[in-house]
Structure formats: C-alpha cells, structure tokens
Amino acid sequence: MGRVSRRAFAVAALSAFTAMPRASAASGRGGGAPDPEMRGVWIASVANRDWPSKAGLSASQQRAELLTHLDTAVRNRLNTVFFQVRPTADALWPSPFEPWSQYLTGTQGKDPGWDPLGTAVAEAHARGLQLHAWFNPYRIAVHADPSRLAASHPARRFPDWVVTYGGKLFYNPGLPEVRAFVEYAMLDAVAKYPVDGVHFDDYFYPYPVAGQTFDDDDAYAEYGGGFPDRAAWRRDNIDRLVREMADRVREVRPGTRFGISPFGVWRNASTDPAGSDTRAGVQTYDDLHADTRKWVREGWIDYVVPQLYWNIGFAAADYAELVRWWAEVANDSPAQLYVGEALYKAGDPAQPAAWQQTGELSRHLTLAKEYPQVRGHVYFAAKDVAADRIGAMARVVTDHYGRPVAPPL
Numbered sequence: 001m002g003r004v005s006r007r008a009f010a011v012a013a014l015s016a017f018t019a020m021p022r023a024s025a026a027s028g029r030g031g032g033a034p035d036p037e038m039r040g041v042w043i044a045s046v047a048n049r050d051w052p053s054k055a056g057l058s059a060s061q062q063r064a065e066l067l068t069h070l071d072t073a074v075r076n077r078l079n080t081v082f083f084q085v086r087p088t089a090d091a092l093w094p095s096p097f098e099p100w101s102q103y104l105t106g107t108q109g110k111d112p113g114w115d116p117l118g119t120a121v122a123e124a125h126a127r128g129l130q131l132h133a134w135f136n137p138y139r140i141a142v143h144a145d146p147s148r149l150a151a152s153h154p155a156r157r158f159p160d161w162v163v164t165y166g167g168k169l170f171y172n173p174g175l176p177e178v179r180a181f182v183e184y185a186m187l188d189a190v191a192k193y194p195v196d197g198v199h200f201d202d203y204f205y206p207y208p209v210a211g212q213t214f215d216d217d218d219a220y221a222e223y224g225g226g227f228p229d230r231a232a233w234r235r236d237n238i239d240r241l242v243r244e245m246a247d248r249v250r251e252v253r254p255g256t257r258f259g260i261s262p263f264g265v266w267r268n269a270s271t272d273p274a275g276s277d278t279r280a281g282v283q284t285y286d287d288l289h290a291d292t293r294k295w296v297r298e299g300w301i302d303y304v305v306p307q308l309y310w311n312i313g314f315a316a317a318d319y320a321e322l323v324r325w326w327a328e329v330a331n332d333s334p335a336q337l338y339v340g341e342a343l344y345k346a347g348d349p350a351q352p353a354a355w356q357q358t359g360e361l362s363r364h365l366t367l368a369k370e371y372p373q374v375r376g377h378v379y380f381a382a383k384d385v386a387a388d389r390i391g392a393m394a395r396v397v398t399d400h401y402g403r404p405v406a407p408p409l
Contacts, residue, residue, distance in 0.1 A: 035405060036375075036405055036406045036407055036408045036409065037375055037376040037405055037407070037408065038079070038080060038303075038336075038338040038375055038376025038377065038378060038407050038408055039077065039078040039079045039080065039376055039377065039401060039405070039407070040078060040079070040080040040081065040082055040132075040305075040338065040376070040377070040378035040379065040407075041069075041073050041078055041080075041081055041082070041378065041379045041381065041382050041385050042081075042082045042084070042134065042261075042378060042379070042380050042381045042382065043066075043069055043081055043082065043083045043084060043134075043381065043382040044084050044087075044380075044381050044382070045083075045084045045085070045087050045092060045101065045103050046084060046087035046088060046103065046136070046142070047087075047103070047142065048103050049381065049383070050069070050381050050382040050383045051065055051066055051069060051382065051383075052065055052066075052103065052104065053065055055102065055103055055104065055105060055106035056105060056106040059112055059113040059114040062104065062112065062114070062116065063114065063119060066116065066119065066120060066123070067123055068386075069081070069382045069386070070120075070123055070124055070127055070129060071127070072382070072385055072386050073127075073129060073382075073385070074127050074128070074129065076385060076393060076397050076401070077397055077401040077403070077404050077405075078129070078379075078385075078401075079128070079129060079130060079404065079405065079406060079407045080129060080130040080131070080132060080196075080197075080378075080407050081120075081124055081129055081130070081131050081132070081382075082132045082134045082197075082199050082261075082378065083117070083120050083124075083131055083132070083133060083134055084134040084135075084136075085116070085117050085133050085134060085135065085189060086098070086101075086134075086135040086136060086185070086186060086189075087101060087103060087136055087139075088101070088102075088136065088139050088140060088141050088142060089136075089138075089139065089140040089141070089153070089154070089155060089171065089182075089185075090102065090108060091185075091189075092104065092116040092117050093115055093116065093117035093118060093188075093189055093192065093193070094111075094115060095185065095188055095189070096188065097154070097181070097184065097185035097188055098153070098154065098185050099149075099150040099152060099153055100112060104116070108148075108149060108150040108153070109150035109151075109152060109153075117133065117189060117193055118192075118193060121193045121194060121195060125194075128404075130196035130197065130407055131195055131196055131197075132195065132196055132197030132198065132199040132257075132259070133189050133190070133193070133195045133197070133198055133199065134199040134200075134201065135186045135189075135198065135199065135200060136200070136201055136203055137171075137173075137182050137186070137200060137203070137204070137241060138170050138171045138173055138178075138182065138203065138204065138205075138206075139168065139169075139170060139171075139203055139206075140153075140155045140162060140168075140169035140170055140171055141155075141168060141169040142168055143167065143168065143169070144164050144167050144168060144169060146159065146162065146169065149169075154181065155169060155171070161175060161177075161178050161181075163214055163215055163216060164215075165206055165209065165212060165213075165214045165215070166206060166207075166209035166212055168206070170206055170214075172216055172219055173204065173205060173216075173234070173237045173238060173241065174216045174219030174220060174223060174224075174233070174234065174237050175219050175223075176223070179237070179240060179241055179244070182241075183241070183244060183245055183248060186198070186245070187248055187249070187252055190249055190252045190253050190256065191252050191253070194253070195253070195256060196256060196257065197256060197257040197258065197259060197302075197303075198245070198249045198256060198257070198258045198259075199258075199259055199260070199261065200242075200245075200259075200260045200261070201260075201261050202261060202262045202263045202284070202288070202290075202307060203288075204238045204241075204284075204288045204289060204290040205234055205238070205287075205288050205289045205290070206288075207282065207287065207288065208282070208287050216230075216234075220233060231286070231289060234289035235285070235289045235290070235291050237289070238288075238289055238290050238291070239291060239294070239295075242260070242295055242300055242301065243300055245258065246258045246300055246301060246302075257302040257303060258301055258302050259301055259302055259303035259304060259305060259335075260292070260295065260301055260304055260305070261304070261305035261306070261307055261340050261378070262284050262288075262290060262292040262304070262306055262307065263282060263284050263288065263306075263307055264280075264306040264307045264308045264309065264310070264317065264322050264326075264340070265278050265280035265282065265283055265284065265317060265322070266283065266284055266285055266291075266292050266293045266329075267283045267284075267285045267286065267293075268280055268283060271283060271286065272285075274293070275325075276317075276321055276322055276325040277318075277321050277325075278316060278317045278318070278321060278322065279315070279316045279317070280316055280317050281316075292304065292306070293329055295335070296329050296330055296333050296335045296337075297329060297333055299333055299334040299335055300335075301335050302334075302335060302336065303335055303336040303337070303338060303375075303408075304326075304330070304335055304336075304337055304338070305338045305339070305340045305378050306322065306326050306337075306339065306340060307340040307342075307380070308322045308323065308326075308339050308340060308341070308342075308364075309340065309341075309342035309345065309380070310322070310342070311345075311352060311354035311355060311360055312354065312360070312363060312364065312367065313354065314352065314354075319364060319367070320367055323339060323364075323367060323368050323371060323374065324371070326339075326373075326374075327371035327373040327374060330373040331373055336375045336408055337373050337374055337375060338374070338375055338376045338377060338378055339364070339368055339374055339376075339377045339378070340377075340378050340380060341361055341364060341377050341378065341379050341380065342355075342380060343361060343379040343380060343381070343384045343385065343392060343393060344380055344381060344384045346358075346360065346361060346384070346389060346390055346392035346393075347389035347390035347392065348389075356390070358390050358391050358392055358395050359392075359395055360392065361392045361393070361395070361396050362392070362395045362396050362399045362400065364377070365377060365396060365399070365400045366399075366400075375408050376407070376408065379393070
C-alpha cells in the first residue's frame with residue numbers, strides 16, 4: 001500500500017489513543033517499608049521462554065503457570081515482575097491494534113479465552129507485587145515469512161513498514177508513522193490496566209548480523225537529510241521513540257514509571273573516552289543506535305536496568321567495571337539504576353567457571369552495595385528463579401533478602 005494509506009492507518013491509531021481513558025494515578029503500588037529496593041524478575045513470553053511453558057495449553061493451565069511464577073517471586077522475597085506482553089508485534093491482552101500472540105494458542109490471532117495481562121496485574125497486586133508491562137517495540141517476527149503472520153496483522157497490511165534482516169521481520173524505526181503506530185499499540189495496554197511500569201528491553205535497531213544490511217534506504221532518503229550520517233539519524237529515531245513514549249505514558253497513566261533494560265555496554269573506552277573499560281563486541285550507541293547513556297543523564301526515563309550479564313573479572317566486560325561505570329552515569333540523574341543479573345547462566349556448564357559457583361550472584365549484590373546509585377537488581381528470568389539449578393538464587397535470598405521490602409518509587 002502507498003504512504004498515504006499507511007499514514008491514514010497511523011492517524012486512526014492516534015484517534016484511538018486520543019479516546020483512551022486517562023487514569024488519575026497508577027494503582028497497586030507498595031510502599032511504607034524502609035529501605036526500598038528493586039527485587040525484580042523478568043517473565044519472558046517470546047518463544048515460550050518462561051511462560052506459558054508451551055503454546056496451546058488451556059486457559060486454566062496457562063493461568064495456573066502464571067500464578068506459580070508470581071508465587072515463586074513472593075517466596076524469594078522479590079517485589080516486582082516484568083511481564084512480556086508484546087513479544088513480537090502481538091498482544092497478551094485484547095488489543096484493537098495487533099493480534100493475539102501465537103505463544104498463547106499456537107496460532108497468531110486466536111483468542112486464548114482469557115486476558116493474561118489483566119489477570120497478571122490483578123494477581124500481582126493481590127500478592128503485593130508491582131507489575132511492569134514489558135514491550136518489544138519493533139520486532140515483528142523471529143522468522144522472515146510475512147505469510148505466516150495473521151491475515152489482519154499490520155505488517156501484512158502495510159508491507160512497506162517492514163524490513164527483513166537476519167532471518168527476522170522488523171518494523172522500520174525510520175518511518176514516523178511506524179513510530180506513532182507502535183507507541184499507540186503499546187499505550188492501549190497502559191490505558192486499560194493499572195500497570196506500575198512500562199518496560200522496554202534491549203532491542204531497538206536489531207543486533208548486527210555479519211554480511212547483512214538493514215535496508216532503510218528509502219526512509220533515510222526521505223527523512224535523513226538533516227543529519228550528518230545515517231547512524232546519527234537512526235539514533236535520533238530511537239531518541240524520539242523514548243522521549244515520546246515517556247511523555248505519553250505519563251499522560252495516559254500518571255505515576256506509572258517508564259524504564260529500559262539495555263545491553264550493558266554503551267561504548268568501549270577505546271571507541272569513546274566516556275565509555276567503559278571494556279572490549280565488548282557490541283556497543284549500543286554504535287550497533288543498536290541506542291544512546292542509553294543520554295537517556296539516563298537527561299532524565300528521559302525513570303529507571304534503567306543495564307543487562308550486566310557477565311561475571312566479576314570477565315576480561316572483555318567485567319561486571320565490577322560496568323557497575324562502577326553505570327553508577328557514575330546515574331549519579332545526579334533522576335533515573336534510578338537497577339542491575340540486570342544473568343541468573344540463567346548460574347550452573348550452565350557452557351558458561352565460565354565463575355558461573356558454576358553458587359555464590360557468584362551473591363557476590364554481585366555485595367559489590368553493588370558499594371555504590372549508592374544502585375537501587376536493586378532484576379533477574380533473568382522466571383523459569384531460572386523457579387529451577388535455581390545450583391542454588392544461586394537461594395543464596396542471594398539468604399545473604400541479601402532477609403525480609404520483604406517495597407520497590408523504589
């Protein structure tokens with residue numbers, strides 16, 4: 001379809017957004033306890049990573065599994081769940097914009113017979129947990145075949161919104177109408193449910209794939225004229241998404257927080273003196289076109305959860321160095337700093353020796369306490385909290401989580 005029709009579609013999304021009810025404040029917040037800290041867990045639905053355990057379970061089976069994850073969080077004295085509700089340009093709630101997720105029934109667009117997000121919010125709050133709705137902005141599918149999408153999918157209706165890259169489908173962040181559409185698709189959930197937070201993960205422009213090019217030539221020709229190069233234009237596209245989403249979340253549901261969990265390395269110091277003393281193969285500023293340091297320093301987001309998924313002393317990206325670097329970035333910023341922790345690596349025989357030690361994660365929390373800017377930790381992910389292969393989570397609870405506390409506000 002032509003550009004006029006796709007813009008009309010984005011305008012229709014804007015009209016729906018304008019009609020959304022505005023809440024006076026987010027509900028379900030904990031509070032009152034001294035020394036609040038973030039104790040969070042991600043519940044990933046993409047590819048049935050954490051929940052539901054497989055597609056096609058009955059509504060009652062899916063609900064039971066979800067409640068078990070919430071109960072497990074409570075048992076481990078956690079206080080926040082980050083629930084992935086839009087894994088691949090789809091929805092885990094009845095959305096007028098996008099189809100039901102295939103990870104529920106096995107068929108994209110098929111009604112699962114219940115409302116997972118609505119249930120998750122209510123049941124989390126009933127247990128004293130906060131719930132942050134976790135969205136992936138631009139990923140359409142983890143395959144490259146548009147014909148496998150639901151017939152009603154916006155990516156099929158507007159194929160010129162789509163870029164195929166690395167065997168996957170993505171919305172093009174360089175099109176203003178795409179940015180408007182994905183914002184309103186996500187804000188539908190914020191308007192409908194008293195979520196405590198809105199959460200993005202680390203996917204903006206996709207991770208680099210050797211020998212492949214993300215084809216946004218037409219968009220760059222139309223919109224990139226005022227920028228010194230394509231990379232600067234791409235970063236501006238993501239900056240706009242972050243700023244606009246932050247403003248609109250606060251408009252739709254005042255008091256709801258907006259945060260992002262980026263890949264842990266902004267830039268290596270060898271690339272930029274302001275970067276960390278690391279030698280990471282990916283740098284978010286250069287490769288994902290995400291200026292994560294700016295978002296924190298400018299206070300555009302309410303919190304940041306860098307994914308520091310390496311052990312203390314890891315040569316290319318030392319956990320200790322990255323905690324120090326992020327604490328410095330967050331110093332004097334209104335954005336709160338939490339640390340993303342790789343619980344999934346604990347006990348994995350494919351990981352370095354440090355991850356075979358039960359106490360590695362506990363040592364992370366001990367080290368992070370040296371930095372007052374660190375306000376807590378979030379664990380990837382729910383099924384690993386439940387399995388706790390070598391007792392690493394139990395060790396964290398014993399050493400650091402002696403009693404329940406409320407998350408920061």
